[in-house]
Amino acid sequence: MMEIHRSDERGSFRNAWLDARFSFEFGSYRNASRSGYSDLLVLNEDIVAPGMGFAAHPHDNVEVLSFPLSGSVEHRDSTGAREVLAYGDVHLMRAGSGIVHSEMNPSPTEYERHVQWWIRPTHRDARPAYAKRHFLPEAKRDRLCLIAAPDADESALRIDQDVRIYASIVGRGAIRHALAPARRAYVHVLRGALSVNDELLRSGDGAHIEGLSSLMLQADDEAEIVLFDLR
Template sequence: MITVRKANDRGHADHGWLDTNHTFSFASYHDPQHMGFRSLRVMNEDRVAPGKGFGTHGHDNMEIISYVLSGALEHKDSMGNGEVLRPGEFQRISAGSGITHSEFNPSSEEPVHFYQIWLVPNVRDIEPSYQQREFDEDEKLNRLRMVASPDGDDGSLSIHTDAKVYLSKLEAGNQVGFDLEPSRHGWLQVLSGSVAVSGHQLSTSDGAAITNEDSLSIVASEDAEIMLFDLA
């Protein structure tokens, strides 16, 4: 079964400096029907104005993945990390026993457009840690590239939850397939473009919960970028 979450049905807030869309309940947006999916708790699509950002704030016991689509995102945290994420780069924070951090758009002209994703960990109060990495374009062109996994397999980011995350950039007319093991679930997020999956058409910023499906065939109706989650 595939249940589509259309982009226009998400929670939305425009704070002036921040334009944000929430696939699941977050901050002042609360929808009992959309509290998360399996271990996937937050799927926020954010646009931050030039020179603005999130001040220092805390997190604990959450796996946080950020992915920049355009612009730049400057990160500083209590672990001593100070990095700038650029388009195509991933950041993973295992908040564990607790961290503080800030996120800021260092540009004076260009907004930053990025996804912030939270996954509930399967272990609590671990020592916090940080990773940042970019994956080669040819590794994700018309194929699924694993970008996060519990063991950091194949050079992916390491996450402390029973999930694997894949990224693909599909050229129009191309397709990728994926087999879901019994009892596993999927979430498909369209970052740009449009795709068809099992008879469902998804466009930019649409998502889909996938249950009781043995295999998926994802076909690009136009050039597209997708993120696929394999969840317990």
């Protein structure tokens, strides 16, 4: 079974410096049919004005991953981590027992765009932590590149949940992903258009997938996605 959620069906929020889209319930956006999927709790797309962003605020007991698409994001948190992220970077902030962080657009002239997702952790009140990895386009082109997993080596982020997260730039070939029995998947299109088992998805679209043994990803031109292999 595959259930498609179109980009224009997402929740939204806009103010003077932020244009945000919510694939699942977040903030004031309430939709009982979109209250996360398995351990994927939040998937937001944010466009942030120059010099603006999310000032220091707290989180706890959630794994937060950010994936810049254009421009840059400056991250600071109470563990002492300070990083500027750009396209190709992915970071994992383990909120654990409690963390305070900010995410700002450091450019005085350019907008930045990123997606961020939150994963429910296996263990509560873990020690807060921060990690960052960089993934070249070549590592993602025409293949599923593992960016986070519970058993990841140093090439990917180690996440505290039975979730495997992949990024891919799908060209004119086809990519197959096998799903183990009782596993589910969520595919989110970052840019472009592609078919997932012959269902066409465009930028901002997402697909819940369960009860299938494999996924076939195909694009006529080029599309970029993230794929979540979930419990």
